[in-house]
Amino acid sequence: MTATTTMLTCWYCRKPFAEDRAQPACQACPVSTGCRYVHCPHCGYENPIEPAWLGKLKSWLKFDEAR
């Protein structure tokens, strides 16, 4: 299996993880279609996926979240 994925930083423990490695909690969710949250594989915290327009704005502003 190969997939291009986004690297995220957990908002709770601040550890980075690939979006694909987030806990597969969505299967249990009744509103899983179009879910906008991922769970950190390190601590289980629920992180919202940032909207595409914010991602573009961040790259345009060269904003670095981890700093």
Place this chain on the structure above:
Amino acid sequence: MRTIPIERLDVAQETAPPTAVADPGHRYVRVVLVGSPNVGKSSLFQRLTGHYATVSNYPGTSVELTRSHAHLGPVACEIVDTPGLHSLLPSTEEERVTRRVLLGGEADVVVHVIDAKNVALQLPLTLQLLEVGRPLVVALNIADEAERLGVDIACDALAERLGVPVVPVVAIKGKGIAELRQAVLAALQTPAPMLPEYGNGVGQAIQQMHGRLGGTYAADRTAVGALLLQGDAEVEALVEATEADRGQDVKRTRDFLVTNLGAPAPYRVAAERQRAATALLQGVVRHRTAPNHRVADVLGRALSRPLFGLPALFLILYVGLYQFVGVFGGGTVVGWLEHTVFEQGLNPLLERLFAGIPWEPVRALYVGEYGLLTLGVRYAVAIILPIVGAFFLFFSILEDSGYFPRLALLLDRGFKQLGLSGRAVIPMVLGFACDTMATMVTRTLETRRERVLATLLLALAVPCSAQLGVILALLAGSPLALGTWIIAITGSFLLVGWLGGKILPGTSAPFQMEVPPLRRPRLANVLLKTVTRMQWYFLEVLPLFLLASVILWALDQTGLFRLIVAGMGPLLGALGLPESTAQVFLLGFFRRDYGAAGLFDLSRSGALDAIQIAVAAVTLTLFVPCVAQFLMMFKERGPKTAFGMLAFITPFAFGVGFVVNLVLRSFV
């Protein structure tokens, strides 16, 4: 070892965008990040590559490798993040995969990522990586923490002794990354690193194995020989396949050397590596008494201890939740939106717009008592959004500062009394944002007892952000109602948690977690998190509010609503509440926040006195979870547990409401 001249490499323009396409022909320089678990490999990977990565299973396994392309100066590279590795003698599938990457010759440069705080423990792996014979760079990560803890490492001296570059970095802050990139480029140009020297017969034994091996291996024969000596089955099979006729000879030599070493070979080799590592670090690493008086460190520790932590928690809740979310968000902002924007601006406009519709039911669908615009949109935009926005802003400030892990440590002891651990703080904190999602997060708790207890407490006594904000805004003007609500909800949480901890079988799991440093929240981070949460919340809430409005409109038009209200009449009468509050409980079952908004609206119209507000707020907070949360409970804990909780929560909520009404009517 291969030395790759820069001229032969794919030279990309600095401006060329990195590509995430896999590289079957290996045209790029492949840089492999290796290190023990939790040393910051992924942080470094992210720092070197950026936002996107390709995750793929290593062939024949379920272990994933993360790859991405980047440019180190003019050189196009593929950076590979590998699973954590303690030693080249693997004990897990993940370690085995990382070793295969190393011994399979996939790496043009290996970057050994070391936690600078524990360099002595991780240097034996560096020595093993030297044995592999690939260009090696040592990245001493988290160097700032090490320095603050009083660990001084003379990187130049260590680099000289190892014969490879040693670069201090702080991956999470992006410090030392430029130097690391330079070191990786330089490593490509340098000859093979020196092999480590071992004493006590181990070095000689490895050398003899090296001399006996005649085949071609992707890694240096020193690593192969050492692993063979340590009895690694996979390497033994590789040697047998590679050496063919010489296989038996190699095996005899290995058996002879192992017998000569006396003690078990894996132990002798590992002990000698550790001794060599300790000798290498003599005079290189200096431990001074760490002053560690940085304000953030002192404050961070104090926040997780009861003496300072609990008063600080109450102050945070008072200023953040009560004053900011309740008084400012729920009072000032909602007041402005309701009066100025809706009552003076939008409502007259809408009434004029829909006045032309001759059919009353159709007009009511849009601008009636339960209309899409007058109820659904107004609740979502004028009441819920400002309160939730204020809550998310407050929540993001705490989140970005690193306060929540400290709260987990602070509450760990108290939670143990309830049969939970500090780990349960994550779902509890998330419950204040949304109980449905928080119920799903209870699956991260280690024991079934903890999962059931946390699910029950979330459904019973943890109000979601909008509900909490609306209720705080509602109660802000009445100290009696606010005090009653706090006592009733906190008391219910503690009582049910304590009883649950006593009744439910099993034990709570021990709690350990790595606490990130406390920091001043960054405005940009806080705004980013707040806007992200608000966008998803609004997109989720608006359709549901509109749907609920349509259902209420249909119930109203068919007369069913009046029947339901009449049916609930006796129950509400026992609580001392007027019939109009039936609507609030109906709305609350669709969504907690919808019910709270209904109560807010009812209270503002002057239909309730202070005692009725307190009773309704307590009952509504404890009342059955909304439909989505109940479905999640059903999914996560199973039908028996979910219905059992529902059967407990409903009479409990009305029972507490009844007692609160009785007590307040008797004494006030």
